[in-house]
């Protein structure tokens with residue numbers, strides 16, 4: 447008899463637990479739905495459909511980047527001439543400061559050098575710099591930049607101001623250059639000049655189809671939804687309520703290094719005119735605009751966003767690392783890591799050879 451009571455008691459407790467769980471699940475689900483609705487609603491603020499706003503467009507020797515509230519027209523001051531290779535796949539554009547002459551030479555010596563990168567050597571990746579300068583800049587520096595562009599043939603020069611606020615325009619110029627002047631490339635990449643970069647790390651990602659150049663996607667270091675929107679006027683990343691209404695940014699890939707497929711880039715460029723401008727490059731382009739166009743943002747491994755995220759002795763692989771290294775430290779680390787990975791590969795190849803014979 448007592449045994450039966452016990453069974454009944456246990457059963458009742460189980461039922462209660464199930465009911466509680468169900469209620470919690472339902473509440474969570476409700477919360478999730480409410481959150482989604484709130485996000486959809488707040489994403490509408492800053493989105494404007496005004497048919498008089500012109501398109502973001504290339505006109506040959508000039509181009510317009512057009513937001514709902516700001517339109518800017520710029521000129522291509524220098525366009526590089528290069529031979530298209532049948533194997534052209536990735537156009538990598540380095541956002542470079544006007545006077546970073548030494549840094550550009552460091553990059554030409556390291557990852558852009560065909561001897562150090564298979565993907566560059568076999569023509570699958572082409573690397574260019576994007577440099578902005580205006581009439582207000584020192585005229586001697588302007589002359590040297592144009593001379594450098596002519597000598598190396600690896601620079602796109604535009605009359606853009608080299609300031610933080612202009613960064614989104616610079617990155618959209620990258621996408622516009624890729625879609626209008628170099629549309630044979632399936633992927634358009636943007637990278638900062640202070641990023642340690644090993645382009646050959648992209649090869650296995652392409653082989654494993656983790657990167658699909660024929661899709662509509664953005665690849666990079668993914669920040670999940672929840673990037674904080676600063677409402678403090680004094681903050682460097684201040685965003686007024688009226689221009690973007692959500693408390694969080696949608697998921698976005700960090701601005702240090704990302705790849706955009708041709709189709710995704712075209713959609714993003716079409717979407718700018720329906721959005722009010724905000725001066726936060728990665729959250730705006732790879733987050734808000736990508737979200738407006740429903741372009742998936744996909745995480746790639748081995749990208750490190752901060753110079754604290756790795757030490758020089760760390761043996762993990764590196765695709766891209768925001769290092770903060772000076773030119774000499776950059777060269778030293780690049781060559782050491784490259785020879786390490788080549789040695790590793792040689793040992794692995796030897797091992798495989800022995801397995802086969």
Ligand SMILES: *[C@@H]1O[C@H](CO)[C@@H](O)[C@H](O)[C@H]1NC(C)=O
Nearest residue numbers: 494496497498499500514515
């Ligand atoms: C639509 O855009 C045009 C051109 O930029 C502008 O003059 C006009 O004020 C805008 N209309 C509205 C309702 O915002």
Ligand SMILES: *[C@@H]1O[C@H](CO)[C@@H](O)[C@H](O)[C@H]1NC(C)=O
Nearest residue numbers: 501709711712713714715716
């Ligand atoms: C972009 O807009 C133009 C002009 O409205 C249109 O012809 C084109 O199909 C659009 N492209 C994409 C990828 O949405």
